[in-house]
Amino acid sequence: MGKEQICPECRSKEFKMGEFKGYGSLFKKNAIIKSSEVDANFCVNCGYVLTLKVRNPEKF
Numbered sequence: 166m167g168k169e170q171i172c173p174e175c176r177s178k179e180f181k182m183g184e185f186k187g188y189g190s191l192f193k194k195n196a197i198i199k200s201s202e203v204d205a206n207f208c209v210n211c212g213y214v215l216t217l218k219v220r221n222p223e224k225f
């Protein structure tokens with residue numbers, strides 16, 4: 166941890182965490198009941214999404 170992240174698109178070092186909820190949740194294929202919020206780490210400058218992480222992978 167603590168590793169500096171640099172945007173591959175615009176070289177910005179400013180990132181923020183966002184999350185997908187509701188319609189943006191990741192759903193297991195053919196099983197709509199199973200879903201999880203997805204955390205996104207994105208560049209504040211250009212919007213490039215560096216990482217996406219499913220919050221509750223054990224649900225799947």
Ligand SMILES: [Zn+2]
Pocket residue numbers: 172173174175176177208209210211212213
């Ligand atoms: Zn960027």
